[in-house]
Amino acid sequence: MQNSVNNTFKILAIGDIVGRPGREILKDRLQGIMDTHRIDLVVANGENSAGGKSITPDILHELFSIGVDVITTGNHVWDNKEVFKILDSEPALLRPANYPPGVKGHGWHIVERKGFRTCVINLQGRLFMEPIDCPFRKFDALYDELKDKADIIIIDFHAEATSEKRAFGWHVDGRASAVFGTHTHVQTADEEILGGGTGYISDLGMTGSFNSVIGINKEYSVRRFLTFTRVKFEVAEGNRKINAAVFEINKEGKAQSVTRIIT
Template sequence: MKVLVIGDIVARPGRTAVLERIEDLRERYKADLIIANVENLAGGYSITPPLVEELLAVGVDVMTSGNHIFDKREAIAYINQQPKLLRPANYPPGTPGNGMWVGQVNGVGVAVINLIGRVFMGPADDPFRAADALLRELDPSVRVRLVDFHAEATSEKCALGWYLDGRVSAIFGTHTHVQTADERILPQGTAYITDIGMTGSHAGVIGMDRDDVIARFLTVTHRRLESAKGDVRICGIALDIDEQTGRARGISRFAIKHES
């Protein structure tokens, strides 16, 4: 199975790039399944239902998220209605939405799990034990298991990668918006990368206007962050998974410059 994972889509530049290039990407990587992190979809903060539906309509199959998913009020009700939009599974009990999607892709059982880190992040339950609980829920026939770990600290991401090696097909980091060059297949067959990068404008600071960000470092009277423009890139990874064993056969990262 070929899986395409698109890194954090940030605001209009990132959305436009995905909408315009998704068919090219599907063909280039022969993707059977497309996953995208969308927690920054609407102006850099959370989602709106029309924007999610727009991405689903063009072929994004499952969407993961992170710490900004509930920044917009409309996300709270909508996430209960859209099973293909995930929030971190280790958020406290009672949080709207689900942290795992289970479905069929070309007749093969697939699970997508969304977790969030605790180091330098907001309150959340233990992602290691949450992963254990979710994996116990899965039918053994669901061998293709993909984990988006939305976390800040490289050490926490790497530790979870080793912890889940051999139990999931791939674990890929999101959140930092900076693609790392450490993609590999761990000894027990799990593909790993610390961060898959950001889809959006690389002309600013992690997708936001550089002057707005610099102002936040220089003064307490800073202004609201707006998304950057220009130098748009689509970042992510392509995975090759053995459908019979669930082990990864390949992982490669990409950072494709997009000219609108």
């Protein structure tokens, strides 16, 4: 429901869901989080939701059924061929918008709810990642196209380097209502409202098993760093948590609060 007391719109952004442990804890706790924080819209990064690698049609619909409204992704979206069946046909499934022209899928989606038109944009950084098109200039082009179609613009900026994420936050400050980083699977404690009114956090963190190395079996991960050979890939079990943030946006499209969640 709209937060009638403050006349604001509250968005829950959920960090990368890793495999079945991430999906199961979200199923158990999402409704409670939504009720506690009076959430109006839920965005979740699903790039690792299918066994750590991408997303499938069944998992997409499972996440929609528990209350997720828009699913963003990142570099791992290409890791399961099942995703190619839904990249074009599911409007609320996004892949980073700055992949080169001709790549399947789409990078933004608008949801109209409670009198607010919210545009979710997915972009990906380039530092220590694939050298795809410039996310900064892609945002500029999308902003020109979308600014009159949406009251609220929020961005999942999927990137490795905090420097690139911070720079992107300042680049869009005053134009976007919120920027949240994903991809590192480690939540940062730098949530703030930038000078122009953009809510910001460098990384939301991860939703999955924390008895792990970023959601993956820790023994295999250690072995990989010891040997630099191909080692089995397996989603970890144990110590499940949800990492997320709540952005409260006012009628002018400015962030009023940013609240980190670890539960």
